[in-house]
Amino acid sequence: MTPDAEFGYELLVCRYAELAWHPSEGSRPALVARQLGTKDRRWDTVVIEVDPAAFERRREFGDRTIDSDLLHVIRGAPAEWAFYRDALPHPGYPWRYVRQAVHRAAGRDLIEKRRDGNRIEIRRKRPYPDWVERIVAVENKPDLNRSAADRLADQLDHDVETALADEAWLATETTGERVEPALLRELPVEAGILATDFSASVDADAGSVAWHATDLAPGEGERRDPETETLRLEIAERAYGKGWRSFHETMRPDCRHFELRREGRGLVPYCAAKEKIPTARECSGSCPDFSPEPPQWRTKGWPVEGGPGKGFKRVLARRRERERDRVESVE
Structure with a gap:
C-alpha cells in the first residue's frame, strides 16, 4: 500500500x-x-x-561528501609540489580559508602537503575524475x-x-x-x-x-x-x-517505537505508536510518544556499542554502500 x-x-x-x-x-x-x-x-x-x-575513481577519494572548499583544493592541486597560492586559482574570498581547506584535505588524505619554510606546498595524490x-x-x-x-x-x-x-x-x-x-x-x-x-x-x-x-x-x-x-x-x-536513506539523521531511531518496514523492495521508517510512516517533524524528541530505547536493549542480542537504533543506521548504511558498489560495477 x-x-x-x-x-x-x-x-x-x-x-x-x-x-x-x-x-x-x-x-x-x-x-x-x-x-x-x-x-x-x-x-x-x-x-x-x-x-x-x-x-570508480571518485570512490578512491572516500565515502564522504567533498564540499565546495575541498573541491577547490583537490581539483586545482598540481601533479608536482607547488606553493598552494601559486597552484590554486583565486577563490574569490580570503586565502586564509583556502589554507584551512588545504589542511582539511590533507587530513582526509585527499592531497599531500608539506612545509617549505613558512610556505605550505601541495601535490595531488590522484586526479579528481x-x-x-x-x-x-x-x-x-x-x-x-x-x-x-x-x-x-x-x-x-x-x-x-x-x-x-x-x-x-x-x-x-x-x-x-x-x-x-x-x-x-x-x-x-x-x-x-x-x-x-x-x-x-x-x-x-x-x-x-x-x-x-x-x-x-x-x-x-x-x-x-x-x-x-x-x-x-x-x-x-x-x-x-x-544518498536518500539518510532520513535517520533527522529522525529518532533510538525511540522504542521506531521501526524499519519493507515496502516491496524498499525499507521505510515506521512509527508503531502512530501506526504510520512519520515525517521528520513528527519523529523527534518533542513527540509526545517519544520513548528512548532502554539501556537493556543494548546488551541483549545487540552489539555492545548500540541497540536497535544503532542497528537501523548500520542497515541503511550497508544498503547505501551496496548501491555504490552496484553503480561502480555497471559496464
Missing part, C-alpha cells in the same frame, strides 16, 4: 529510481538522493547519472490536484529556465486512469510526467511515462558557464555522501 504521507511516497520514488532509471530510455547507472538543491530551489529527488569508470554525466530533478506529488499543479508549475518552470538539471520530472500516483489533461496543461511541456503505482510493490514496473521530459542540457557546441558546472558538481557530491 502506498503511504499517505508525501514523505513516504518520496522514499518509494527514490527506491524506484534506483531500480529502474531511466524510465523512458533504458537502464543507466545512477545515484539517487533526496532534498538537495540550491538556496533558490530544493528538489524532492535527485538522480545523478554517472560514468561507472570515473565513478569527471564522474557526473547528467543530473535529473524529480518533484514528488502523489495527489496531483489543481492547487498542487498550480504550485508545481512555478517550480518546474524555474527548473526549465535555469537548466541546472538536465531533465525535470514530476512523479505522481496513478489513479487507474490517465492523468487529467487539464492538470497537465498547468505544467511546462518540457517536464516529464512519471505515473507510479506502488500498491503492489516497488519494482521496475511500478512506474510508467505519461509524458516524456525534454533534454535541458546545452546544445552541441555549447557549454554551461563554469559557476553552473561547479554548482552541479557540488550537488552531485552532496548526493554521493548523503
